[in-house]
Amino acid sequence: MKQLTGLDASFLHIETGTAYGHVSSLSVYATPDDPAFDPHAVFRAQLESKLPALEPFRRRLVEVPFGLDRPYWINDPDFDIDRHINHVAIPEVGGQDYVEDLIARLIAKPMDRSRPLWEVYVIEGLPDGDFGVFTKVHHATIDGAAGAEMLATILAPVDADLVDDWKPEQEPSPSDLLAKTAVELARSPAKAIRLQVRALSELGRITESRGFEELANQIRRGVPGPAGAVVRRFLGDPRPVDQDKPPLLPSLGGPRTPFNATITGDRVFAYRSAPLEHIKQLKTATGATVNDVVMAVCSGALRRYLLEHDALPERDLIAMVPVSLRTGEETEKWSNRVSAIFADLPTTLAEPAARLAAVHQSMVDAKGQFDLMPADALTEMSDLAPPALATRAARLATRVRIADRTNPPANLVISNVPGPRSPLDLAGQARLKHYYPISTIVDGQGLNVTVQSYVDVLDFGLVACRSLVPDVGVLADYCVEEIGLMADALGVTLSVAAIDGVAKKATGKKRATPKKRARAKSKGTTSTSKKAAPKKKPANKAADKSVTKPAPAK
Secondary structure (H helix, E strand, O other): EEOOOOOHHHHHHOOOOOOEEEEEEEEOOOOOOOOOOOOOHHHHHHHHHHHHHHHHHHHHEEEEHHOOOOOOOOOOOOOOOOEEEEEEEEOOOOHHHHHHHHHHHHHHOOOOOOOOOOEEEEEEEHHHOEEEEEEEEOOOOOOHHHHHHHHHHHHOOOOOOOOOOOOOOOOOOOHHHHHHHHEEEEHHHHHHHHHHHHHHHHHHHHHHHHHHHHHHHHHHHHHOOOOHHHHHOOOOOOOOOEEEEEEEOOOOOOOOOOOOOOOOOOOOEEEEEEEHHHHHHHHHHHHHOOOHHHHHHHHHHHHHHHHHHOOOOOOOOEEEEEEEOOOOOOOOOOOOOEEEEEEEEEEOOOOOHHHHHHHHHHHHHHHHHOOOOOOOHHHHHHOOHHHHHHHHHHHHHOOHHHHOOOOOOEEEEEEOOOOOOOOOEEEEEEEEEEEEOOOOOOOOOOOEEEEEOOOOEEEEEEEEEOOOOOOHHHHHHHHHHHHHHHHHHOOOOOOOOOOOOOEOOOOOOOOOHHHHHHHHHOOOOOOOOOOOOOOOOOOHHHHHHHOOOOOOOO
């Protein structure tokens, strides 16, 4: 029996009737020519052979009575692999749109906490004759880096020497759990003091090593809005505070957009791919990082999308960017070791080159602020939060629709996860072509963009609330198109790179280039494979509350 960390348990606490704590992925495989090949049977056999190395697949939750402490993992005494692996076939008239709708319905279902928190759907009939494996795992078990390792573990060759010493455990009684809780509660005050002393010591070390002036500069850059102006003036920044319009409250967080509101339980999903080499060319030409280029591409796509909906804020958006805390020396790899930084997205800048330069500086500043405090100590602070209180707080926030009343701390999550650099295959028979990551959304953040590299491709997975971003596929198209627009602006000639799913969609229709899209728009038509989205007024106007109507459930 093993207790969840506070960070792991937090992904259980955020769950409500409309917000779910699981993360997913869609792996696309090339179907072998062998007519006897059965994707479901092959994947099941492969996964079963790897269970000894996949601890999360055979453990389930045990809740502490009354939510007095964090839950525990136990080896599920009733584990049955066939209760977790499903088989689905796409009709011949389907296509990428059908796949996206299917995935959207699957991620819009909460997981059964009475079983191990994972599900798999083997999907036959994908475009180009491929098959897919949709995997859903609760975030309480893995983060992005652990998810990539989980994929590599599943697809690794069968190890004949792998020993299975797994044994089922008897579920502890409520009295046993309460006794453990009493011991943990007695330790909490001492742990809190140790963490506070560690944080203060780290702050002192930073102040001594960097000097007060550098620390002040970090604070000047890090506090946004009117509150930042006050702090900057206090620290000697020459820029004046606006005295003409003194704020009653400081402006914190990002500006309001159509996707920063209370979410429903319905989801939409879109997936696209781009050559990783193109991202690297832009990186080399500008001295930026791969992550800088991805962030700039997303900034440009968001700007275009919001402009078309007449909803582009006058302030830059803010992205929450997950940061892995893994060192490679962890004794527990099936857990969350992640924090986050908050970076400005220069959506107010029209020029792609200027956006990339601004993103680079924003990420430098955000990382500098992140380094001010020991992130692992901050994540350990979550161990002290009472689960019952955290769960009730999440439900109360949903009930009173607090996301509709306040500015979001961040407008969306943008995550870039490094994936396998070498080709993988399933049982030595089916080549893995793409790995599309699918994350989660919460109230106030109805859009998530997650990107993962695999060998020579960059796979985009966008998930959103159906009532807030019904046309998420348009935004996904823009993410890919922005790569070419940025290259044109920088004078970079992109290499010829042809990968599946980039030149055309699975429906067989060619993608519209930005120039063709512009010509079609001037003629009052559209050449995209998606329908044009309706215009929307700015989200911060009262008249906008009913602009976007929820699409009918499928």
